[in-house]
Amino acid sequence: MISREEVLQLAELARLKVADAEVAGLQKDISNILEYVGQISQVSVEKEKATPFNYNVMREDVPRAVGDTMGGKEEALRAAFPKKENNYNIVRKIIQKDE
Amino acid sequence: MSDLNKLSITEAGKKLAAGEITAVDLARACLAEIEKRNKDLNAYLEVFTDVLEQAKKADERRAAGESHPLLGIPLAVKDNILIEGRRAGAASKILENYVATYDATVITKLKSAGAVFLGRTNMDEFALGGSTENSAFGVTKNPHDESRVAGGTSGGSAAAVAAHMCLGALGSDTGGSVRNPASFCGVVGLKPTYGAVSRSGLIAAVSSFDQIGPITKTIEDAELLFNTIRGRDTLDSTSIDENLYPKQNVKKVIGFPAEMNIDRESFDIGGVGQKFKETLFSLKEKGYQLKSIDLPSLKPALAAYYIINFAEVSTNLSRFDGVRYGLSLKGENLFDDYAKSRGEGFGPESRRRIMLGTYVLSAGYYDAYYGKATAARAQLRKEFEEAFKSVDVILTPTMPTPAWLIGEKSDPLSAYLADTFTVPANLTGNPAISVPAGTVDGLPVGIQLTAAHGDESALFTAGKELQ
DSSP, X not given: OOOHHHHHHHHHHTTOOOOHHXXXXXXXXXXXXXXXXXXXXXXXXOSSOOOOOOOOOOOOOOOOOXXXXXXXXXXXHHHTOSSEETTEEOOOOSSOOOO | OOOGGGSOHHHHXXXXXXXXXXXXXXXXXXXXXXXXXXXXXXXXXXXXXXHHHHHHHHHHHHHXXXXXXXXXXXXXXETTBOOTTSBOOTTOGGGTTOBOSSOOHXXXXXXXXXXXXXXXXXXXXXXXXXXXXXXXXXXXXXXXXXXXXXXXXXXXXXHHHHTTSSSEEEEEESSSTTHHHHHHHTSEEEEOOTTSBOOTTBOOSXXXXXXXEEEESSHHHHHHHHHHHXXXXXXXXXXXXXXXXXXXXXXXXXXXXXXXXXXXXXXXXXXXXXXXXXXXXXXXXXTOEEEEEOOGGGTTHHHHHHHHHHHHHHHHGGGOSSSSSSOOOOOSSHHHHHHHHHHHHSOHHHHHHXXXXXXXXXXXXXXXXXXXXXXXXXXXXXXXXXXXXXXXXXXXXXXXXXXXXXXXXXXXHHHHHTTTTTHHHHHHOOOEEEEEEEEETTEEEEEEEEESTTOHHHHHHHHHHHO
């Protein structure tokens, strides 16, 4: 079974807050599921690389009108901002002092 | 005229064209049924307030000379498909107040055809599940037995079609999410060839599996909706040209996996095995040859499916961070803002899969899980391609059992195991359809047909034999 610390480490990597009461359940569920999908180890991986199933999917660049870089969606996109001030999206300072 | 909501799309389209009924009549009939049943079934998360206006516009377009078979047809849309100016939330708290800023390509196509949108339907949060029990807004109940699930993840769409609260619906299928609820609710559900339908405007779950597909009362209706929404789209780089895959010759041969030995007693789970055998032999009577085919890579398919699912889910859901849209909670610092918004915004199953995806993609585990899973996937695809050289379709049950009781599968792994028949088509990209095959213990069950890439027509042809 994966440990309590491993669950907390995964949660941190995944940027998820996990309640204390949830950890034991997650240990059990994640372990059961990993044990099941672990049967994949029996599959042999061929050395030969498969031919990629791709073709050119790039679309043509089409310049947008001056002052309309958002294709008329600017207001709608702004309306979705969780917190805004003077038409700006307010976010927390990214670079913070080390303690 | 009463019971207009019980018509199929094709029937209603003919009556509209003949001037016997109007789009407003149809919309009213569906709204009346929604009023009656949605409170109990919880199929719709929202019923749009402008349905009658949309219907009136469709009638006006017809009066002005337009004539698409979907003009004025009322449809339901899964909550992960964007309609500009309307809420779309993938049944998640993290997107509770999100308003779509553009139309999904399928919606653009349906608007141009003149379809009427009734509302958005319930689903498992972010299309992760198989019973609509993972919705943040309550489970959708099965119209045939309200103590049971409607299936998932497109449970709301399938229940709405089965309960005649719409004439047809759109769902999305990542590992069976259109076919599973279609089977549980006794309707038709099509997962098109990967890339056949544009996914622009579909909230992504597992990008290498996701496909939008129709849920309808008849195969003709599924065909009509599919033909309307299909096509290459510059907004979805994975969408394909109709002629990408070579045309298949009709062989009149039905394949079934050798692993599903039709004499094996142990297969008779809940009587679905019996229905499968009956269906197989009814096709034989109609002149089809039956052929047992070897697909050894079906064995690790479910494990491979879930590894890839976790990996892509953890990647796709990383965009929900509460910065530009969606739920945004304040913590003690920047990291805390993210962790709190995501921790409280995502439901338990989404959080579990994000963590599992983080695990299988971690350095040191990547080759053992993701690398092996993609190898198994490539091998299965080869085996399917080989099989379709000698058969038109492969027949299996859609689900191993009829709909289960609400709350019956509380252990996540036991729910995953129910996806065993549906996930192969998502791994390989083949088109697959679930067709109603009668009832087992009074509950509907579906039979699944899978065809070669690009050969949806084989599904419609063989499927119509079963109707």
